[in-house]
Amino acid sequence: MLDTEVQYDLEFFYRFYLKILGETLLYFRNFALYISVWVFSYLVVCCIVYRRYARRLPTRTRGALKTKRVLMVVAHPDDECMFFGPTIFRLCEQGADVHVLCLTNGNYEGKGQIRRSELWDACKELGVPGQNICLIMDTRLRDDPKCQWPVPIVAKLIQHRLESLDIDTLVTFDRGGISSHPNHSAVFYAVAYMFVEKLVPKRCTVYTLDSVNVLRKYIAFLDLPLSFVLSSKRYFLRWTESRRVVRAMKRHKSQMVWFRHLYVMFSRYMVINTLRRISLADIELELEVDD
Template structure:
């Protein structure tokens, strides 16, 4: 009797074991099906947005800032391609007079003299004339992720360029600096300082480049629907146009290590830029968050 009972218990356990694995496999099969369906629908949405809103819209009205003379402020040579490529490309195409202020020569690895020439070569590819490039070589603004640049110094350099060039639109990093590099963020804080100290020219409209989470950052083309929904000012490049930004980035030969090749392939910033117009009120809210 005892033997029969043990046998019955083993048979029951075995049937429960089989039932557990059958339900687990069914769950994973359904989960995979739902994820695949969601992914297919999302790709379909990307294609629809690309075809309906991005590909067909007239080039000169797509995401236009209505800017005549623009100053793009970056921290290092290659920032203009890695992060601002679509904006610079489209502004040049729309006929804006685009100027670039680069606040360091990128001498972190002792290649400052090489990176200087690479900057000029990359800007030629993007459409910025040589005379519109200003590269700062100041010992107080060294390319180093561990050094905080003095905000008043950066603000003074930006102010001088804005007034000298009579700029109507300024484009630069937001507080996150896209990659959380402290030199990038220093540019934003310099702009914030200019607003707070009321030395920002009144006729100058300021836009910052949106920093996004790491998932969106490497979605590339697939971030297009989110960019259209979440941002009103956006620059998107078609496949043929994005190749020009890629060529410009590859002019920075000293920086093209293996992970930057991956960045060029997958980063949304090579094909999409979303911008946000900021004012003194926005700056005060940002600074409150920091406090």
């Protein structure tokens, strides 16, 4: 009698185990199917947006800044390719007079002279004339994430370039600095200081490059639909055009360590730039968030 009960209990637990296992496998199968459908649908949307908008000629003017003389303010040599490449390439293609202001020579590893030369080579590849490049050599502005750049000094340097070149559009980093590098963010705070102190020329419009989360940052062309929906000012490059930005980035040979090769392959900033126009009200809101 006891053996019969034990056998019955074992059969019960065996059937119960098979039932749980079957339901678990069914759940994971349905979950995998659900995710696969979403991924496939998103890829289809990416292809549609790319073919319909990014590959067409009107994209060259769609969402454009409509600028004649633009100043790109970056912190280090290679920033112009790593982050602003699509914007610089497209503006040069549209015939805008593009100027680049680089606030350091990138001497963090003692390669300042090499990186200076690489900056000129990279900008030439993007279409920026050599005479339109200005590199600052100031001991107060060191290429160092631990160095706190004096905001008024940076603001004064930017203001001088804006006024001397009669710039109508300024493009630089946002508060996040794309990679959260303190030197990048310092440029934004200098521009914020200029707004507060009313140092921005009245005819000058200011745009910042959107910082995005890590997932969006490293999905390259797959960020196209989100960029199109979430931003009104955007520059997309076709696959063949993005190779030009890649070639420009590779001019920075001293910086092309293994992880930057991965960055070039997967970063959306090599193919997509989304920009946001900012005003004094936006700056005040940003500073309130910091406080």
